[in-house]
Amino acid sequence: MEKLYIEFKDWQNFLRGKLKEKRIYAPIKSENDIPFYEILNEKNLTDIVYDKARPVEPFKIFLFPFKEKVVPEIENFQEFVVLGVNSCDLKGIEILDKVFKEGEYKDPNYEKRKANILIISLDCKEPYPTCFCSLVGVNPYPSKDFDLNLSKIGNGFIVEIGSEEGLKFLDNDSRFYKANDTQIKILEEERERTIEKVKKINENFKIKEPENLKGMFHKEYWQKIEDIKNCVSCGSCTFNCPTCVCFLLEDISKNEIFKKVKIWDSCQFPGYARMASGATPRPSLFERYANRLLCKYWYMKENFKIFGCTGCGRCINGCIGKIDKRKVIDEVLVEKMKV
Amino acid sequence: MGKNIYKPIKCEVIENIKESPTINTIVLKPEEEFSFLAGQFASLSVPGVGEAPFTPSSSPFDKEKLEFTVMRVGRVTEKIHQLKKGDIVGVRGPYGKPYPLEKFKGKEVLLVGGGVGLAPIRALFLALVETYKDYKRIVFCCGARTPQDYIYKDKLFNEWQQLCEKIPLSFRITVDKKDENWKYMEGVVTVTLDNLDMDVKNSVCAVCGPPIMMKFTTLKLLEIGFLPENIYLSMERKMYCGVGHCRHCMIGDLFVCKDGPVFTYEELKDKPEIWV
Numbered sequence: 001m002e003k004l005y006i007e008f009k010d011w012q013n014f015l016r017g018k019l020k021e022k023r024i025y026a027p028i029k030s031e032n033d034i035p036f037y038e039i040l041n042e043k044n045l046t047d048i049v050y051d052k053a054r055p056v057e058p059f060k061i062f063l064f065p066f067k068e069k070v071v072p073e074i075e076n077f078q079e080f081v082v083l084g085v086n087s088c089d090l091k092g093i094e095i096l097d098k099v100f101k102e103g104e105y106k107d108p109n110y111e112k113r114k115a116n117i118l119i120i121s122l123d124c125k126e127p128y129p130t131c132f133c134s135l136v137g138v139n140p141y142p143s144k145d146f147d148l149n150l151s152k153i154g155n156g157f158i159v160e161i162g163s164e165e166g167l168k169f170l171d172n173d174s175r176f177y178k179a180n181d182t183q184i185k186i187l188e189e190e191r192e193r194t195i196e197k198v199k200k201i202n203e204n205f206k207i208k209e210p211e212n213l214k215g216m217f218h219k220e221y222w223q224k225i226e227d228i229k230n231c232v233s234c235g236s237c238t239f240n241c242p243t244c245v246c247f248l249l250e251d252i253s254k255n256e257i258f259k260k261v262k263i264w265d266s267c268q269f270p271g272y273a274r275m276a277s278g279a280t281p282r283p284s285l286f287e288r289y290a291n292r293l294l295c296k297y298w299y300m301k302e303n304f305k306i307f308g309c310t311g312c313g314r315c316i317n318g319c320i321g322k323i324d325k326r327k328v329i330d331e332v333l334v335e336k337m338k339v
Numbered sequence: 340m341g342k343n344i345y346k347p348i349k350c351e352v353i354e355n356i357k358e359s360p361t362i363n364t365i366v367l368k369p370e371e372e373f374s375f376l377a378g379q380f381a382s383l384s385v386p387g388v389g390e391a392p393f394t395p396s397s398s399p400f401d402k403e404k405l406e407f408t409v410m411r412v413g414r415v416t417e418k419i420h421q422l423k424k425g426d427i428v429g430v431r432g433p434y435g436k437p438y439p440l441e442k443f444k445g446k447e448v449l450l451v452g453g454g455v456g457l458a459p460i461r462a463l464f465l466a467l468v469e470t471y472k473d474y475k476r477i478v479f480c481c482g483a484r485t486p487q488d489y490i491y492k493d494k495l496f497n498e499w500q501q502l503c504e505k506i507p508l509s510f511r512i513t514v515d516k517k518d519e520n521w522k523y524m525e526g527v528v529t530v531t532l533d534n535l536d537m538d539v540k541n542s543v544c545a546v547c548g549p550p551i552m553m554k555f556t557t558l559k560l561l562e563i564g565f566l567p568e569n570i571y572l573s574m575e576r577k578m579y580c581g582v583g584h585c586r587h588c589m590i591g592d593l594f595v596c597k598d599g600p601v602f603t604y605e606e607l608k609d610k611p612e613i614w615v
């Protein structure tokens with residue numbers, strides 16, 4: 001893959017120039033440790049965060065918004081650019097693609113929406129205490145599925161070109177030049193170092209093979225895990241997750257004109273799977289909590305041949321009950337070993 | 340871009356037939372052809388109210404009209420019961436996998452339906468009758484709470500029974516609680532499985548009914564010698580999309596909408612929460 005280099009100041013000016021023609025979203029410094037996506041303007045351009053890890057919101061908000069019209073389908077999508085997508089979120093797009101685009105049935109909006117987004121991804125530099133990408137086979141730097149990738153090296157960026165559209169975005173601008181060997185070497189070393197950081201963060205979590213959750217649906221295992229009792233069924237873990245795809249359809253037809261909207265739903269809500277009889281397959285908190293983990297590490301693996309978890313850690317950060325699911329997985333697998 | 344998967348076909352209501360105190364059959368005329376195979380289902384929407392999955396209960400060979408037999412249990416089904424001739428509803432589908440009739444060939448086929456579960460079984464029954472030469476014989480077991488709760492009374496107690504003289508078909512009919520005019524069996528539907536003179540090891544069975552009925556029927560079928568791979572269960576789950584996207588209908592890693600709604604017991608036996 002072609003690697004270019006651009007000085008920090010030059011990149012900022014280049015982006016400034018782009019603001020006139022494109023709508024750009026980028027991770028902007030917040031009062032928290034973790035940046036939020038904002039629409040870029042002259043003012044916040046200097047607050048873009050390039051040297052941490054993923055933003056608060058999962059990338060899915062751009063492809064699968066909280067609420068959207070599906071009947072009739074949306075006709076026109078605006079083109080835009082998302083800067084700052086991290087490796088874990090690119091992995092998340094793989095799951096969304098499998099669900100909404102690659103199966104027998106195609107979502108009415110997804111593919112069109114996706115075709116209008118240019119992705120500028122970013123290497124992670126400072127993983128958060130909740131990051132565990134490397135435990136689920138994801139590297140903290142992108143290697144595919146982006147249009148451009150940036151990695152902050154020294155006083156500038158290494159820019160990798162991932163697609164024709166990405167190349168076009170650069171406009172043959174002479175401020176980008178071929179990266180030299182020293183810069184590339186630093187890039188590789190920094191990437192190794194970030195992997196090591198993620199490993200260090202997770203050194204106290206014993207179980208390295210979450211696929212062992214397969215078959216672990218019996219309530220008895222989960223009831224023993226004290227932390228799960230703190231779950232308040234808020235659904236934050238599912239809404240924050242880049243691969244949680246559950247939604248419901250609401251009919252808003254008027255007379256004989258059919259209209260429908262698609263809205264996020266959460267398997268953590270008690271009424272999620274309730275049927276006409278009033279019965280639900282997962283009446284207890286433990287079963288619902290278990291369902292989410294089983295879905296990620298067992299069901300989605302069977303469905304799509306990849307884990308439904310990217311290790312982004314958002315479900316840990318966002319948990320009202322302060323549950324660290326890595327610990328829960330450890331404890332459940334210990335229960336399994338006892339049997 | 341192909342057709343929008345969520346856009347229904349308009350259908351006009353032709354008739355709304357009362358079957359029992361809680362169950363109606365609604366007869367529809369679709370604006371464009373709607374074909375399905377026995378076992379598949381469709382999503383029926385009442386404009387402005389909502390949408391719910393139902394199995395067509397009419398014959399898959401009937402191209403003129405489409406029927407659904409619907410039990411009144413909630414918001415959408417309530418409105419379906421109120422529909423009048425000339426009203427417009429929407430149907431999308433068909434979804435799911437049909438009964439694998441090729442695997443039924445040359446075998447004795449047992450049908451077990453309970454309550455509103457007779458609806459999907461009816462479509463299968465009508466398809467089997469149409470191709471009856473392919474099977475050794477058909478044994479149709481049905482149950483309901485009381486004689487009044489039976490749906491398709493005209494058909495079940497007349498028309499269909501008359502078929503027994505022409506094709507290899509027999510009925511075993513029961514109610515949980517009989518009244519003075521009842522001349523069939525009494526007891527829950529599993530009583531119809533006592534003393535079955537079938538070559539059970541080589542027979543297939545299709546079951547549809549409330550979860551508790553499916554559970555006990557399955558256990559009984561296993562006990563009398565049916566093989567897990569020959570027991571076809573029609574599963575119900577909460578559904579929205581019908582196409583394997585929204586994940587509401589999952590039984591473990593299986594989608595009821597896409598991989599089912601009919602599964603063999605063999606496919607289900609190691610999955611979570613099968614009897615709800």
Ligand SMILES: Cc1cc2nc3c(=O)[nH]c(=O)nc-3n(C[C@H](O)[C@H](O)[C@H](O)COP(=O)(O)OP(=O)(O)OC[C@H]3O[C@@H](n4cnc5c(N)ncnc54)[C@H](O)[C@@H]3O)c2cc1C
Pocket residue numbers: 271274275276277278279380389391392393394395408409410411412413414415416417455458459574575576577578600
């Ligand atoms: C593949 C398939 C095939 C089917 N085939 C048939 C068929 O042929 N015939 C048939 O009659 N049915 C069939 N069903 C079942 C049918 O889909 C349901 O009965 C239907 O969805 C009920 O819709 P509703 O809007 O009327 O009920 P809802 O309004 O959704 O309510 C159903 C029940 O849910 C509970 N409930 C809902 N909301 C709440 C709440 N806020 N608080 C507490 N409780 C609540 C209540 O107990 C209520 O009675 C099938 C289902 C599937 C999956």
Ligand code: SF4
Pocket residue numbers: 237240241242243244296308309310311312313314315316
């Ligand atoms: S399950 Fe949690 S860690 Fe995994 S992708 Fe979803 S939010 Fe991220």
Ligand code: SF4
Pocket residue numbers: 230231232233234235236237238268315318319320321322323
């Ligand atoms: S975020 Fe935490 S409290 Fe909320 S539903 Fe998920 S596990 Fe439960």
Ligand code: FES
Pocket residue numbers: 577578579580581582583584585586587588589594595596597
């Ligand atoms: S109903 Fe949506 S996945 Fe089955």
